[in-house]
Amino acid sequence: MEHFQRAENILLTVLEEVNAIDPRFLVDYSRNLEAFEFALCSSEDEVTVEVPLWLNGDDLLMKEGSGHWSQSGRGTSRHYPVSDFCYLGVPKEGAGLENWTSKDVFSTADSAECSGYIVPGKVLRLLRELIVAAIVHCKHQFLIQPGDLSAERLKEESMQLPLLVSSGWKIIQFNLIPVVKRTQANLKLSSSRWRERGFPEGSLSRVTQGVDFIPATYHHWRYSTNRPVVRLLHIMGTMEGHRLDSLRLLDQVNSEDWREEGKKRGLSFKHLEMVLLWATELFPSPEDWEELEGSIYRLLVILLCSLATKNLPHFLRPEENLFQEEDLDLTTLYHKVEGFASTPQRFLKFHFTPMGHNNLQQKDMGIQALLQLPAKNSSYWDTAFFDVLLSKFQVYRIQDKQRLSAMSNTLLKAKKAVHDQS
Incomplete structure (x- = not known):
C-alpha cells in the first residue's frame, strides 16, 4: 500500500x-x-x-x-x-x-x-x-x-x-x-x-444512491457502475467468511494459469468481481462461507456456468453480458477452469483438500450438460441449481432442510431436462 x-x-x-x-x-x-x-x-x-x-x-x-x-x-x-x-x-x-x-x-x-x-x-x-x-x-x-x-x-x-x-x-x-x-x-x-440476499439489509440501496455518468461515445454519456460494485466488495470485506479470500486466490490462479499472451488476454479481475457478487447473493448463508475450499467452489460453479453458457450477467444490470468481448476464447477458458475445479492441488502452492482426495471425473458427473441449462431456462440461475453443482463437486455440506429439498427437486428437474435434450 x-x-x-x-x-x-x-x-x-x-x-x-x-x-x-x-x-x-x-x-x-x-x-x-x-x-x-x-x-x-x-x-x-x-x-x-x-x-x-x-x-x-x-x-x-x-x-x-x-x-x-x-x-x-x-x-x-x-x-x-x-x-x-x-x-x-x-x-x-x-x-x-x-x-x-x-x-x-x-x-x-x-x-x-x-x-x-x-x-x-x-x-x-x-x-x-x-x-x-x-x-x-x-x-x-x-x-x-x-x-x-x-x-x-x-x-x-x-x-x-x-x-x-x-x-x-x-x-x-x-x-x-x-x-x-x-x-x-x-x-x-x-x-x-x-432481493439483497446475502448482503446486509439496505446494502444495494446505499451503494446505488446517486448516479455517476461517464463518457460512452463522443456524444453520449452512460451510467457507471464502477463505484457501486467496489462499494459492495468493501461491504463484503466487513462480513465473516472467506469471500474476499476466494476472490484473491482465484485472481492469482487466473493470472498464473488461465490467462494468455503476456497475461493480458483472458478473464479480468472485473469478471471475477462479478462472479463473487453473484456468489454472495446465490449463497446467502454464513455457513456457505465458513470454509475456504467450499467458498472457492461457490465462485467456481458460477464461473463455469457463465463460461459454458457464454454469458456472465452484470450483477447490477443483468441484461448486460460481460462476456460480449471479441477476444475472449470462452471454450478454452472453460476447460482451464474446469481443470482447476477437478484437481485444484495441481495448480496451488498449498493444498486445502486432503492428500487422499479422489480426482473428480467431470464427464461421469454430467456437469457439462447441467451447465448448459441456464442458457435455455433462466429459472436455473438460482441457489438450488448451483447447490446441485456443488454436490457434484463433493463440497456441499449445507444442512438446511429447505435448501436440501429445493436442491433435490431441481436435480430431478435438471435430469429430466438433460434427458429430453439427449
Whole structure:
C-alpha cells in the first residue's frame, strides 16, 4: 500500500495542477475505494480514477440516447443497452452553468428546453490537453521526477485516459475518466436486484444512491457502475467468511494459469468481481462461507456456468453480458477452469483438500450438460441449481432442510431436462 500511495501522490500532484489551470475539473481525494480494490487484485496494475466535473449534475437535463452502442478499445468491444445512454443538456435558464457552455466542452442545439449539450468527447479531449500541460509544468517545477510517469498512452482514442505512474515497485496504470454526478436519481436496476440476499439489509440501496455518468461515445454519456460494485466488495470485506479470500486466490490462479499472451488476454479481475457478487447473493448463508475450499467452489460453479453458457450477467444490470468481448476464447477458458475445479492441488502452492482426495471425473458427473441449462431456462440461475453443482463437486455440506429439498427437486428437474435434450 505504501507503493500505491506513492504513485497516487504523483497522480494527485498532476491533477492538482489540472485543477489550477482549469477549475472545472476537480480533485477527488477520497481514494479509499481505489486503494481497497487495488489491494485485492494481484494480477492487474490498472486503477480507475474518476475526475469529477465542477457542476451540479442535478441541474442538467437528461435525454436518453437511442439504439445499442458499442465501445471498442485495445481489442475489446463492449455493447451497452439503450437505457444506459443519454445526452446531458444545459437548460436555457440554467444558473451556475455558464462555464460549461464554452466551445471547448459544449455543442449548441435547437431545443425548446436547453441551449445545448455537454459533449463527453470534447471533455475528454480537453482533459487530455490539460493533463499534458500539467505534466510539463510539474516537471519544470521539479514537483515530479524523471521516470515518475509516462503519458505515452494518452494518444490512444478511448473513453478513458491512461496514465502510467511508477510506484517505485511497479508501474500502475491509472485510467482517468471525467464524471458527472447526480444525487437526485438512483442507478437504474432490474427489479430482481432488490432481493439483497446475502448482503446486509439496505446494502444495494446505499451503494446505488446517486448516479455517476461517464463518457460512452463522443456524444453520449452512460451510467457507471464502477463505484457501486467496489462499494459492495468493501461491504463484503466487513462480513465473516472467506469471500474476499476466494476472490484473491482465484485472481492469482487466473493470472498464473488461465490467462494468455503476456497475461493480458483472458478473464479480468472485473469478471471475477462479478462472479463473487453473484456468489454472495446465490449463497446467502454464513455457513456457505465458513470454509475456504467450499467458498472457492461457490465462485467456481458460477464461473463455469457463465463460461459454458457464454454469458456472465452484470450483477447490477443483468441484461448486460460481460462476456460480449471479441477476444475472449470462452471454450478454452472453460476447460482451464474446469481443470482447476477437478484437481485444484495441481495448480496451488498449498493444498486445502486432503492428500487422499479422489480426482473428480467431470464427464461421469454430467456437469457439462447441467451447465448448459441456464442458457435455455433462466429459472436455473438460482441457489438450488448451483447447490446441485456443488454436490457434484463433493463440497456441499449445507444442512438446511429447505435448501436440501429445493436442491433435490431441481436435480430431478435438471435430469429430466438433460434427458429430453439427449
